[in-house]
Amino acid sequence: MTLIDLANPxxxxxLTARALPWLAGATAILLLVGCYQAVMAPDDYQQGATVxxxxxxxxxxxxxxxxxxxxxxxxLGTLVWRHPLADVAAKAAAPIGxxxxxxxxxxxxxxxxxxxxxxxxxxxxxxxxLILFLMYLGLMALWRAVEDPSxxxxxxxxxxxxxxxxxxxxxxxxxxxxxxHQPSSVLRxxxxxxxxxFLIPLLVMAVGFxxxxxTLHLAAMRNEILRRRVRSLQMMQASxxxx
Amino acid sequence: MxxxxxxxxxxxxxxxxxxxxVLILIGWIxxxxxxxxxxxRELEASGVTRRSGRQATEI
Amino acid sequence: MTPLAALIxxxxxxxxxxxxxxxxxxxxxxxxxxxxxxAIGPDLPLLARLGPAILWLGALLAxxxxxxxxxxxxxxxxxxxxxxxxxxxLELACAAKALAHWLAAGVPLIAATPVLGLxxxxxxxxxxxxxxxxxxxxxxxxxxxxxxxxxxxxxxRGGLLLAVLVLPLSIPVLIFGxxxxxxxxxxxxxxxxxxxxxxxxxxxxxxxxxxxAAASLRHGLD
Numbered sequence: 001m002t003l004i005d006l007a008n009p010x011x012x013x014x015l016t017a018r019a020l021p022w023l024a025g026a027t028a029i030l031l032l033v034g035c036y037q038a039v040m041a042p043d044d045y046q047q048g049a050t051v052x053x054x055x056x057x058x059x060x061x062x063x064x065x066x067x068x069x070x071x072x073x074x075x076l077g078t079l080v081w082r083h084p085l086a087d088v089a090a091k092a093a094a095p096i097g098x099x100x101x102x103x104x105x106x107x108x109x110x111x112x113x114x115x116x117x118x119x120x121x122x123x124x125x126x127x128x129x130l131i132l133f134l135m136y137l138g139l140m141a142l143w144r145a146v147e148d149p150s151x152x153x154x155x156x157x158x159x160x161x162x163x164x165x166x167x168x169x170x171x172x173x174x175x176x177x178x179x180x181h182q183p184s185s186v187l188r189x190x191x192x193x194x195x196x197x198f199l200i201p202l203l204v205m206a207v208g209f210x211x212x213x214x215t216l217h218l219a220a221m222r223n224e225i226l227r228r229r230v231r232s233l234q235m236m237q238a239s240x241x242x243x
Numbered sequence: 244m245x246x247x248x249x250x251x252x253x254x255x256x257x258x259x260x261x262x263x264x265v266l267i268l269i270g271w272i273x274x275x276x277x278x279x280x281x282x283x284r285e286l287e288a289s290g291v292t293r294r295s296g297r298q299a300t301e302i
Numbered sequence: 303m304t305p306l307a308a309l310i311x312x313x314x315x316x317x318x319x320x321x322x323x324x325x326x327x328x329x330x331x332x333x334x335x336x337x338x339x340x341a342i343g344p345d346l347p348l349l350a351r352l353g354p355a356i357l358w359l360g361a362l363l364a365x366x367x368x369x370x371x372x373x374x375x376x377x378x379x380x381x382x383x384x385x386x387x388x389x390x391x392l393e394l395a396c397a398a399k400a401l402a403h404w405l406a407a408g409v410p411l412i413a414a415t416p417v418l419g420l421x422x423x424x425x426x427x428x429x430x431x432x433x434x435x436x437x438x439x440x441x442x443x444x445x446x447x448x449x450x451x452x453x454x455x456x457x458x459r460g461g462l463l464l465a466v467l468v469l470p471l472s473i474p475v476l477i478f479g480x481x482x483x484x485x486x487x488x489x490x491x492x493x494x495x496x497x498x499x500x501x502x503x504x505x506x507x508x509x510x511x512x513x514x515a516a517a518s519l520r521h522g523l524d
Contacts, residue, residue, distance in 0.1 A: 050254060053254055060261070079521065099265075107260070110260075142453070145457055145463055151457070152457070154456075154521040154522055158452075158518040161514070162471065163471075166471050166474075170471075170473055174473075174477070226276070230279055230282045233283070233291050233293065237286065
């Protein structure tokens, strides 16, 4: 099965129906194992037990960027190859990506309260993620602004690609701005030398959350395809009634 | 169960929030699926067929 | 006269004519700046410290306000379709339109800066630094904003959607614009570093803006 075969919605739906239970099962197992390992993980000598927040914060933060990458690939699919599934993939990914970004922000802020003594620090990473969140919301507003899905898809594709070019620039600017305004004495999360006791649960959680995204994304894509079928059938119905 | 130290509430809150958000996402997608299926069934009952001639709810 | 020069001339004429609205941006800039002391208080040293930030925010919002007009009027009277179908590359036509828009709506903002600097207790050196950064930075605002304007016109939605899409993209320009003006006024950083990054941002936007706007118009108009 190649990518072009998937342009046929029926084939894609059949594939989804077969893949979803397996994906969902694998996600559940990995996340449960990850949670268990996170509970069992030792405390960090600096952060104490709050290091456990990292096990869910880091996967969400990484997914928040990964989902934008997925949407950028889909945007290329829309603009360059006119792949019909690309529109659907891009639209379905946006709310899920926004949710992961929101979680990254909230868990980061909950980690920051004990560590920094404040819920919100204008830390470079938190600030960039906040801007990323705003861009997700803007993209969702764009999707919702237009009735015709293929028209909205092309506009959203342009915005997604512009965002993909701009996000590294924004990240760089915010880093620069932050070093200008802030003493860099705040405790940085992670660090290059991560102990194995933290690394393994973190990796398990990261893979688990990535699988979660794949599961949700496939399910949301299926919904979107059905929604388009409903739309076209309603239009046929309306034209039949008019005739 | 290991002790969570003085900041247990923050840790528990963040895990609970993640769980809640993920559950809301799952619930939203599942409800959306049922809703679309429902509308397809209604359309099928009203006699509209797809261009391929297949039933509306058929894959 | 080449088609591009004709397009620029026409756009500037329309913008400056009665009902064109380019000068409303300056009025808005003035009003926002006058409002600030009412929120902050008439504390002159504080105003002088916040001055560059206030002027930059005002200019950002004012340029956003006039962006709506970049494509809307042309779309309404049909000339945008002619431009899209014309023999001139659409990317160049978009760049020409943005340039005209900047000349008509951006340059007056920079011209108004010295007067507003007086109101905010900025000395001559500080005012000229802000004006210089605005001169380099506002083209970037116009060219990135053009992407949002092109998206908004293909979607028949303007106003708020445009603002929501464009403002996050203009954060780097704001950061380096204010940083360069602050560096010129108070130090300790050298003026050159943020200023050259600001120039780089403008150059990037000259490339990305026309291509993205042209892609959006080409794919979006029917």
